[in-house]
Amino acid sequence: MKKQAITLKNGNEMAALAAKHINFHVMGYYPITPSTEVAETLDAMKAEGEHDVMMVPGDGEHGAAGICYGATTAGGRVFNATSANGLLYALEQLPVQAGTRLPMVLDIAARTVSGPLNIRCDHSDIMMALNTGWLVLLAKDPQMVYDMNIIAVKWGEHKDVRLPVIVCYDGFFTSHQKRRTEYFEDSQVVQDFIGKFEAEHTSVDPENPVSFGTYMNDDLINNKAQQSEATIAAYRVLPEILKEYGEISGRKYDMLTTYKMEDADTALFILNSAGDTAMVAVDKLREQGKKVGLVIPNVIRPFPKEEIQKVFKNVKALCVADRQDTYGGWGGNMTLEVKAALKDDADNKTIVLSRIYGLGGKEFFLEDAEELLNHACEAAKSGKVEIPYAYHGANAGEKGLKMEKVSNPLTLEELSFPEIKKTRNEDGTVKVGAINARNVAGRPKRIAAGHGACPGCGIFPNVDQFMKAIDGFVVTLWHTGCGMVVTTGYPYSAHRSTYIHNLFQNGAATMSGVVEMFEERKRRGEIAKDLEITFVMITGDGGNDIGMGPTIGAAVRNHKFIIIEYDNQGYMNTGSQLSFSTPKGHRTSTSNVGPFQVGKGTHHKDTAQIMAATHIPYVFTASEADYKDLMKKAAKASEYAKDGLVYGKILSACPLNWASADDMGAVVCQKAIDCNFFPLYEVEYGKTTLNYDPEAKGNKVSASEWLKMMGKTRHLIKPENKDLLESIEKEIDRRWCRIKAMSEHPGL
């Protein structure tokens, strides 16, 4: 047995530690709770020079899976981690990875699939991956996360297998619970165990060219027969690899973890962390003289059919607990598969009950495990199942209770702002009169108080200022992000106007659908022709990384609505990971600062200019630091949205993740404007106008005056980062000069 050390780490940290010891060549990833910490931990280690894994953030999980696919064709070891809708967004890439027989490892911190949105654990994500051709290992605790990741590499790369492997552990229960765990002190032990990876063919060997991903018709079935053979081979070789790993680690895993099954006549089949809890329940029921046992599978692809037939041979009644549902299949996936396996054993007489439990992270207490076992005990005793399939732990609610209105809907009169004068010029451009805060003071807000944003959050003043300059009814659609999460925690909603949420990346397309239906129903006379609604989609800068495609789609269709992006320079909702809008050198949880890395490596995405290139009627930048400018642009936006799409990028302070003072948001944003980092300008029908020139006003400051106000950038002021600061200043100047020149040119 090899020497091991003890640590206190959670599942995500153990996945990262395993990845460091494996020293994958490339990790392609995209942040999603609760798996994000894997990439964060690896990035923090990278900044300290602890490994060589190249960390590549995707533009979404689909992109991340693409990065991984490309990297595997090029012949090295590849890693990814995701959860829930991230897995589903990447899903179409999974059969490609398996079907073209390129091994890699994907960690899934299991989380429920939306919607409605929920970020906690169940198995509705992983069960969607069962038919993708990937092998699937399960890890019920942080120790197993470390071990299974190492085993996964060797298993998938085995010459008879050559398939990608998922390691699935429970979100939060395992991903975020710190446990006493062991790891190999010398990473060479891991290297020796997994051996050297030799790809059969690579995409970067020009002297031996090959074609990856051909177009197969009748021949495809043969490719799939090979793949099926490989999966069956994987079933055969896994016990050997588990045995070998047991010899070096002292932790010997089997296909199934069984507990007190030797003489059990009643059993529970359950996955991952809930299995541990169920062990305690087995002990309690055994004390009552009940002959109960427990089975927790450690692999579900390939499904351990023979082991299952064997272990349940003498069991009278079995409860299969599924943390997901097939909706109409009369049980969760595990119920159906266990039943199928037992059906193949002609002698088997086990009665099977299906119970759906723990959806959306609902806690699984000891009492729950006892209750599930007791259901099985009753069936064993009576020899029949009263209720074959049911939900365990759902509650009916208080009789007669309804959602009572707390306020009347805002009226058109309350929502009109005649104080803000808008007129059209002859060329179609919009002119807005002076803005006075006093004129709109005390007017109703479209979002109610009591939302859960952090103190000093920039989103809410920005949105309020914007909405105060829009006349009449508004329907908003919010991309997933801080603004959405803190306003709609069930059973609450802060939105007094109608609000819609769809998945992270798909807001602009969804709003296109809303707008089209509104117009079509008006045309058919189903909605009053004079009803006017301004449609506003609100996104963070992160939402418009993953959502850039649908946003450009809405722009090229020129749909009549407004998109505003609150740009707080990162994925703040999930714990401050880098976005493409994070500026160069800024620290985030996936662009750490250390001796080997100084924050984000590339410059920020210029979303306003990308959108200007789509030639929509109106593009603008703004910030709460200058509410008069922002509200003027909002008033213009509401007019231009009658012509087509409007896009506005609004710099929005995040005191928590910028590590700046709660009360200084507007001041920090003003400094970003005064150093020319964030020029305030607008593009009306292709004509660029700079709205504020700090130099002309005598307010110009150096970039360091802005950067020193935030903990996330203070390192950039240090002498050792002088060259980096200069490169940042150079890029700021370059972009500023372009905007200024366009503003001065009559045709641009």
Add this chain to the structure above:
Amino acid sequence: MGSILPNKNELGFYEIRMESVGGLGANVSGKIIAEAGILEMGLNGASFSSYGSEKKGSPVKAFARFCDVDTVVRVNSPVERPHMLVIFHETLLNDPTVTMGITDETTVIVNTKKTPAEMREILKMRAGTIGCVDALQAAIDSKSRINTVLLGSISKASGFLTPDAIKAAMEKAFGRKYAAAMPGNLKAFDLGAENIVFETFETDERFPIRPFERVVPKLGYENAPKGGMVTNPGNTVLKDNTACRQGYIPVFHKDKCVNCGECDLTCPDYCFEWEEDTLKSGKKTVTLQRINYQYCKGCLKCVVICKHDALTTGLESEHLKEGK
């Protein structure tokens, strides 16, 4: 060998629950005490938090479980019947779930200026031990944070997590990245251990046993609208954000206010209340009346934007009664 744990539940665990709001460092504290017990003192156990969305000021619970090294950790559910309950912020006591599950065996630590006897009346605690420590003051005195102060108090109250073990875990957690802050952190720890005042109460029959019950949502599958829809939007006004504040509030001086409206446009929490008024000229207008502290999180952006000294920074404890 006997166990060093002073008390264990039927599954063999000594359990700690910390009640806090995001940003006060309860999660880090949980991690440090777990590391102290598990890595420094050779116990087994687990540490985790009630994760949701990662927002500053939102209520958060952190848990630590300890058992002897040969006991296997098999439960993943939150700590419901804590041997020690640590309350990072007094205003959290407005939420009855914060004190859920305390028994006559529980030691409750509260960050407060109050005495244990005064705190017992608020907690309505039948019996048990209460430890009070003014962690905010100790944090200011040591130029550290309240979580490090409370680590000292936790060490003292636990009777088994030794100062050396916790200090060693603190050194590992902060020592390298925040070396300059370490002397202050260690001072804070010592103050937390020295300044905490304990009192143990026998039952005097004034407060009943509180039976433990899990919170069951009032909306369920029979009465909730389909699809997770909220049909009474705007209902966040029923919420109370008081616990988000960290001791400071904006104070409104009506006599200096010119009703310019800039505070209303900068406030993230929509706390400013206006009423209709008539100017001397007879023109209808609105004037600012007050700040609604039910929603104010104390960010003080309004104080920064006010050019007329009509909004100034004040101590919540001096200006507000009962957080309102």
